[in-house]
Amino acid sequence: MSESSRDTAEGAGWGAEERGEYRALMPRQVEKVYWLNPKTLWAARNGVLASWFGDPTGGTRSRWVKQQEAAGAPTDKVIRRHTADRFSFMVLGDTGEGDDPQYAVVPGFLKTGQDTDFAVIASDVIYPVGTTADYGTKFFRPYQGYPAPIYAIPGNHDWYEDLYGFMRVFCEAAPPAPAPAPRRLSRAGLRSLLWHRPAEPDGQLVQEAQALRPDPAQQAVQPGPYWAIDAGRVRIIGIDTGLLGTIDAEQGRWLREVSKGPRPKILVTGSPLYVDGEHHPCPIEGGGTVDDIVRDPDNHYVAAIGGDIHNYQRYPVEVDGRTIQYVVSGGGGAFMHATHTIPRVSIANVTEKDFRCYPLRGDSLAFYSRLYGRRLRLRRFFTLTEAEAMAVIAERLGIPPTRTPGSPVRVTPRVRLVAGLLGAGRRPERASRFRLPVRKIYTRLFSPGSATYSPPFFKNFLRLDVTAEAIRLRCFAATGNLRQEVDPPVEDEVTIPLV
Incomplete structure (x- = not known):
């Protein structure tokens, strides 16, 4: 069986992969x-x-x-x-x-x-x-x-x-x-x-x-x-x-x-x-x-x-x-x-241990960081690697990384700032006052307007x-x-x- 996004970044579709037919x-x-x-x-x-x-x-x-x-x-x-x-x-x-x-x-x-x-x-x-x-x-x-x-x-x-x-x-x-x-x-x-x-x-x-x-x-x-x-x-x-x-x-x-x-x-x-x-x-x-x-x-x-x-x-x-x-x-x-905007799950006795999502929050954050970097012409500032995105999500939610990186990842102030601007998942007690429009009605307008036509989708x-x-x-x-x-x-x- 093919490896999934929970196994490797390549399993998620990142990297120099061959496009499908x-x-x-x-x-x-x-x-x-x-x-x-x-x-x-x-x-x-x-x-x-x-x-x-x-x-x-x-x-x-x-x-x-x-x-x-x-x-x-x-x-x-x-x-x-x-x-x-x-x-x-x-x-x-x-x-x-x-x-x-x-x-x-x-x-x-x-x-x-x-x-x-x-x-x-x-x-x-x-x-x-x-x-x-x-x-x-x-x-x-x-x-x-x-x-x-x-x-x-x-x-x-x-x-x-x-x-x-x-x-x-x-x-x-x-x-x-x-x-x-x-x-x-x-x-x-x-x-x-x-x-x-x-x-x-x-x-x-x-x-x-x-x-x-x-x-x-x-x-x-x-x-x-x-x-x-x-x-x-x-x-x-x-x-x-x-x-x-x-x-x-x-x-x-x-x-x-x-x-x-x-x-x-x-x-x-x-x-x-x-x-x-x-x-x-x-x-x-x-x-x-x-x-x-x-x-x-x-x-x-x-x-x-x-x-x-x-x-x-x-x-x-x-x-x-x-x-x-x-x-x-x-x-x-x-x-x-x-999915990276979903806060730490605690509802109807369902916790993070029980909750599942796809794409993983880290992959979603990496995807949107590239999207906003391209849209705002600030690629060097906004773009996060998959490993950086996975690490900052784990830090903000207080959970282990869903996919363990191959080597240690340093979460820099820039990485934290980008994650905060893009509304990355957080604990309920740590809500941010300012976030770029990623969720709800803004997502329904901004995201389709910036849709990508190359993998991973x-x-x-x-x-x-x-x-x-x-x-x-x-x-x-x-x-x-x-x-x-x-x-x-x-x-x-x-x-x-x-x-």
């Missing part, structure tokens, strides 16, 4: 997503409008669901797959930028997933706004070699065009009837004036894209944007958290109903419940939270996997004498969200192998280098008992 899969011309382009920002305005004037996605989702039920979709939204107790599936999150980081994941994903029964995309299938026309290069082309069906739940970016592209591709749905026009002087009326409206789907373009995955074994039609899959002994439940990371009352009632019973369950959500050392239980319109349902012992959840944040994290949380694995897996192809995907007794969950790395492409390293592994 993923570029042979890409189209000749790739339109990169430039998030600081005013045209792109304007097209992606619906999330801001929903937070200012009220979120209409619950009503839109309800119209989609009712239309699907009228067309014959099962009202319980359960997809029943006839698999044995032993089966396997893949999980990718936040895939659809259509450029080097997305395609760099594909060779390892195909090699690792050739014998699996299906795959699930957890959030943001298509960037920047979920346009139907983008599915050819950002979904059908990269995964044309995957031999099994691919299911998906939408992310906030898929909702920027009211889910038209997502529903056309995954549910074979025609556009629903428009909502009644709101009063002009109401908040909804003001929102409607500025709302980004979907482009009319080009049926011929969609058919041409679908021809890239023509095998009957690759086909699947979902009942809607949220669903459940019964396979073997396990039920996998996918929920749609819309634009703002919440679910409507109608979907909440369905989730409570479909979660009942002794069958072990895995939640797949567009908004992770534990992330960056914080708890985000995901409110349900009308009361309660998604995590209340996950924690209920009568529902028998064993894991909750979320996209949206573009890295990997795992929190094994003890709930009433059992362990639920809360996982973030959004490293399927979009720009990388920092620090992407990831999951493989879950299910038996009657347990689920084996593995996180594989994709760096864009040939070494990790030929033999994808395992960055994390956990066995989840089902008995």
